[in-house]
Amino acid sequence: MGRYVLRRLLQLIPVFIGTTFLIYWLVWSLPGDPFSGKCGDRPCPDSYVAAMVEKFNFDDPLVVQYGKYMLNVLQGNFGETFRGLDVGELIGEAYPNTIRLALVALAIEAVIGLAAGVLTGLRGRGFLDNLVLVSTLFLISLPVFVTGFVLQITLGFELKWIKTTVSASPAPWEHLIVPGFVLGSLSMAYVTRLTRTSIAENKRADYVRTATAKGLRQRRVVGVHLLRNSAIPVVTFLGTDLGALMGGAIVTEGIFDIKGIGSLVYDGILGKEGVTVTGVVTLLVMVYLLSNLLVDLLYAVLDPRIRYD
């Protein structure tokens, strides 16, 4: 196991370098002059441009620029924006909000998705099953921004049950419930269907029959013997989804005005703040890679038949 983890961690290095270089290259090759509009209505003075080119190493070839940037990042220094704000600090302020939002979304999709999946998987064909199938299909086919705006308008503006925006930072948990639902709705539909299939597949398994023949209560047969086996694909899906939720939060954060990394990236792209964008995306890549590794390790814990080494 230890050797496996070490090997996986070593594999992360080339993946990390590759992805971050790609991002760096893409961000700085965005069309448009980063200095347009930075100095009011007139073009920026040459002295300012020269200072900025010096500061961000724009005269160096891209690979060298990237190398200098990475050296700083590895020392914990994410650089500065054009205005001189520390990117590390910006991320430090925004990231907790995104983590909270992603956790709320994950909790919602896990609880509702698992419950609906187990229920329909056990019951089989019938009204409830059809209802869940149709509603999950509906959720899967709706883009997140539609769900987001519809809920914001109906629950926020019309019914006034929720605040339409969550501008506070750090964002209070209770304000994140509806945005979390919006962010997690797509995955919730997937979790439901995954659980349903998994339960329906396993409920006639021999070991379930054995558990019943041992005289165990139905609750225990389902809750321990059946669920433990059926949860393996679901848990791994949830694990990889955490990374995806953080990356996918941009739209939701935009709709509900949550001050997370999504809005940081969005503003960064608009303002051609390459350092900010690269910093945030690099962080997201790290989270994604690590959560994938964690999921692979979790597999071996959940299913003893899987052994690494």
Add this chain to the structure above:
Amino acid sequence: MTTTQSEVDFEGTAPVPGAPLLEVDNLFVEFRTRDGVAKVLNGVSYRVEPGETLAVLGESGSGKSVTAQTVMGILDMPPGVITGGEIRFHGENLLKASPKRRREVRGSGIAMIFQDALSALNPVFTVGFQIEEQLRLRKGMSRRDARKRAVELLEQVKIPNAKGRVRQYPHEFSGGMRQRAMIAMSLALDPEMLIADEPTTALDVTVQAQIMDLLKDIQVERNMGLILITHDLGVVAEVADRIAVMYAGRIVEQSHARDLYRKPGHPYTQGLLDSLPRLDLKGTELTTIKGLPPSLLNIPKGCPFNPRCPRVQDICKTEVPPQHRLAPGRLSACHFAEELISGD
């Protein structure tokens, strides 16, 4: 004075002293599927006493496993529907018992082991956990006591290094060891009756013999009733006291093991015995029973075996043969049963 209302109510729903250990009485089960109604059991009756081994013999689809699953109450319903009959355990009709009572009987009254221990054991829990679970939940044992008992049980079924083995998962056991673990698990609650559903079919021949010996030893030691479901006549010969031969959801012959081998009372049994390979007839082609078992969606009129029977007469195509009592404890559902055992 007439009997009181309560006595009438409780008739057949409470244990009766002196009643047989297990009686299956005229059991009917159907599978209602999209293709139609499959009549899987059509009046199955047998009984088992403590210390006795009943072998239930038959081809795939003859209903031997469905009978056992109905006795255990683990039949998939739907599609299965019990349309008639009684299952009496110590005289108590289990089919009328509450779900709670049925659950109590499972494991401690009647336990069951299955054909394929690899799929019948839960892959994600250790063998120890799966044995201890019953002890903790049903007997209220502490974790430590349950572990100790699980090791004892594994030692009883002759698993070497039982102390280390309890911590292993089913996939870490060999086929024979896995079936032993399954047997240990079934014995955890000291059942009075054990149903073994093809316990050796998935194993190779040398291991088969070991497992059968083990089952026999355990049965004698505990004076358990044992139902051995199999399609292997060779396995049956060594251990069975009595044999019930099933065909198309009916018991076509029931007899003491020795009598059945000496003189089969039903053409189907005769066919099964003839199809056994024999060393003294080496080189000659094996005899087979012509044709296929009938579809349970459409069982032939009259005797269900008539399309395949070498002795078929007109009466076989119109009338279902009744059970002929040939001797005490010996029944045959053939119109010509008496001729069969008295004839050449």
